[in-house]
Amino acid sequence: MNENKARDHLARLSRSLFERGYSVGSAGNISLRLDDGYLITPTNSCLGFLEPDRISKLDFEGKHVSGDKPSKEIFLHTAFYDTRANVGAVVHLHSTYATLMSCMKDIDPEDCIRPLTPYVVMRVGKVARVPYFRPGDERGGDLIRALGGKFAAVLLANHGPVVSGKDIISTVYAAEELEETAKLLVSLGNTPVNYLTDDEVADLHRVFG
Ligand SMILES: O=C(O)[C@@H](O)C(=O)COP(=O)(O)O
Numbered sequence: 538m539n540e541n542k543a544r545d546h547l548a549r550l551s552r553s554l555f556e557r558g559y560s561v562g563s564a565g566n567i568s569l570r571l572d573d574g575y576l577i578t579p580t581n582s583c584l585g586f587l588e589p590d591r592i593s594k595l596d597f598e599g600k601h602v603s604g605d606k607p608s609k610e611i612f613l614h615t616a617f618y619d620t621r622a623n624v625g626a627v628v629h630l631h632s633t634y635a636t637l638m639s640c641m642k643d644i645d646p647e648d649c650i651r652p653l654t655p656y657v658v659m660r661v662g663k664v665a666r667v668p669y670f671r672p673g674d675e676r677g678g679d680l681i682r683a684l685g686g687k688f689a690a691v692l693l694a695n696h697g698p699v700v701s702g703k704d705i706i707s708t709v710y711a712a713e714e715l716e717e718t719a720k721l722l723v724s725l726g727n728t729p730v731n732y733l734t735d736d737e738v739a740d741l742h743r744v745f746g
């Protein structure tokens with residue numbers, strides 16, 4: 538995809554997320570990988586009103602090349618690009634239920650979204666939670682790097698989800714699926730649940746990758 542198309546695509550998908558309530562105000566940031574660097578939403582911008590030409594561009598060394606000042610969370614994004622193979626996009630949201638779960642005590646930091654339905658297994662996989670850090674703190678990138686690329690999606694404690702994927706559209710879908718699954722899990726409350734078994738999860742990975 539050429540850069541202009543990528544700018545338009547990023548603005549359109551961001552607006553769609555905003556209009557459906559996956560982000561509010563100026564929360565969240567989204568990036569995608571180009572042949573010669575990254576596009577990332579500008580800091581303090583609203584995902585609903587991005588102007589394609591003003592989306593920030595960085596080179597692979599992280600130098601600001603064009604557009605407005607980039608998101609302060611660029612470290613989180615580059616941590617995924619650098620540690621996982623074939624990452625083409627990263628989406629960070631403050632979507633309500635995933636953020637709620639990021640605040641819960643006593644969830645497994647290596648598996649905080651249990652396998653409730655096939656689709657969350659297929660689209661998102663296992664989700665880690667990393668400890669709280671201040672937004673924009675470079676140490677957040679270190680925490681993601683320390684996961685060694687094992688997780689495509691992470692909850693930032695008391696903050697929200699970050700999801701990576703092979704391209705912008707599948708990454709947006711994964712972020713939506715993560716949010717909907719978090720909503721189901723929270724809605725279930727204390728109801729006893731049949732989670733998918735390890736064999737059922739393995740079967741999904743075998744068939745759908
Ligand atoms: O929560 C925060 O402050 C950031 O993680 C965020 O979502 C928005 O930051 P910018 O992308 O710098 O606007």
Ligand SMILES: [Zn+2]
Pocket residue numbers: 564565629630631672696697
């Ligand atoms: Zn945030």
